[in-house]
Amino acid sequence: MLTLTDNATAIVSTLVSRQSEAPDAGLRIHSTATPGADGGARLAVLVTADPEPQDQVVEISGTRLFLDEEAATALDDKVLDAGVDDEGAVSFAVMPKVA
Structure with missing residues (x-):
């Protein structure tokens, strides 16, 4: 299952709370x-109030991710990291999970 670094968890939580008031x-x-x-799959992200009907919902430390079928497959054994540059732009990196 996809895991998140502490940075990614904090950044995703901040993004979601700033862009949506929906509780879920x-x-x-x-x-x-x-x-x-x-x-391979090229992935994109967006903040949304609810998952699509076929999305896999992953909740990590209160942070909710909605993965479509291809994303769920591509990210199954990966770690998602995130960072913010000096201009405030967010970038994500997908890394292999270390055993």
Whole structure:
């Protein structure tokens, strides 16, 4: 199952609370129509009040993530990290889980 670093947990929680007042809001990670350069899933994120009907819901330390089927498969054994640059832009990184 996808795990989050402490940074990612804090950043996702902040993003969701600033962009939605819905009590069950979360960050939705979904596949895009265009595959990545390696042919794998290219993923996008958005804050949403509710998951889509087929989304897998992952809750980590009160942070809710909604993963579509491709994202859930692509991220199953991964760690999500996040950072904020000097201009306030958020970036995410997907890393392999260390055994």
